[in-house]
Amino acid sequence: MIRELVPTNLKVAVHVLKNTVLDLLNGYAFSFAKRRHEDTPRINVFSITQDLKSNEFKKRNIIIARSFIEQITIFPNEIFSFWRVVGKPTTAKGFVKSRSLINGKTIESTGGGLCQLSGLIYLASIHCGFEILERHNHSVDIYDEKTRYMPLGGDATVAFGYKDLKIRNNLRKPICFQINVEDDSVTVNVKYPEAININQVEFIIANQNDSIKVVDTMINNKKALTSVYQNHKIELNAS
Known part of the structure; x- marks a missing residue:
């Protein structure tokens, strides 16, 4: 109370x-990566694309976040923190209200929809073998297989001040993320000076019942982590 x-x-x-x-x-x-100019030539070593549902507000928020993320070069042993890079999503920065999932409820919040971008960065990072220091899955699975755009277990929710995505560059040279936003899709590209080995990543439902789903993240056939989701129906805000 x-x-x-x-x-x-x-x-x-x-x-x-x-x-x-x-x-x-x-x-x-x-150790947090900062904005800096760096001219090392890079190639695209990994890309991942997802559908971007017809939500102009969500798209705008992703485009604004992109403007911060693409200014960052992550040197070896440095850490990419989603919120230290993007900062608090405020209207002064141009962020607008869009749908967010908080405590099992969908609400309209400033900067809503950024979880799709953080999830894509997370997915790209585990494929490239970067070290994940902090990642949170959503507490509730709100999708079915027809509406799901992110593989269950592949999400990375972010909430300013509460939940962050932190990734360490454990490679020998600088990396950066480059983001393309189209009318109906968003792509995260990983840039690095040379080709790298790409991990095989799978998400396997290890257990489920009427209340929960337990999903194992398998990287190169080894269990890397486990995500637990509630199956309860979310509450839709009347607004």
Whole structure:
């Protein structure tokens, strides 16, 4: 009850401070990739494309986030943090309200829809063998096989101040992400100076019942992690 009385901005600020402390304790604080000019020639070593449903607001949010992400070069041992790169999604930056899934409910929030972009970056990263330091799956599976655009187990939800996507460049040379947004699709390209080995990635439902699905992420035939989803129907906001 008391938590409900705390202003949202204050809650977010507390979580941002908490995460800053955790980054210090984990040794990440001085390793985050920054905006910098770097002229190393690169080739496209991996690409992944997904359908972009007809939602102009979501598309706009992805395009704005792209403008920040494409300025970043991730040097060896540096960390890409989705929120440290994109920053808080505000109307001042041009972000608009679009659908988000929060605590099993769909709501309209500023910057909504960015989870598709973070999920694509995550999928590209595990295919390329980058080290995943932080990733969160959605708590609820809201799709069926006809409407699903992201493989179950391949998502990476982000919520400013609460959930981030952090990836370390464990290769020998700098990497960067390049993003193409078309009318009905979005593509994440991984750029690197030379060809790399690409992992075989599969998502296997290891267990399911009326309440949950348990999905194993298999990388080169070895289990890398497990994601758990509730099957409960989401609540649709009347607005």
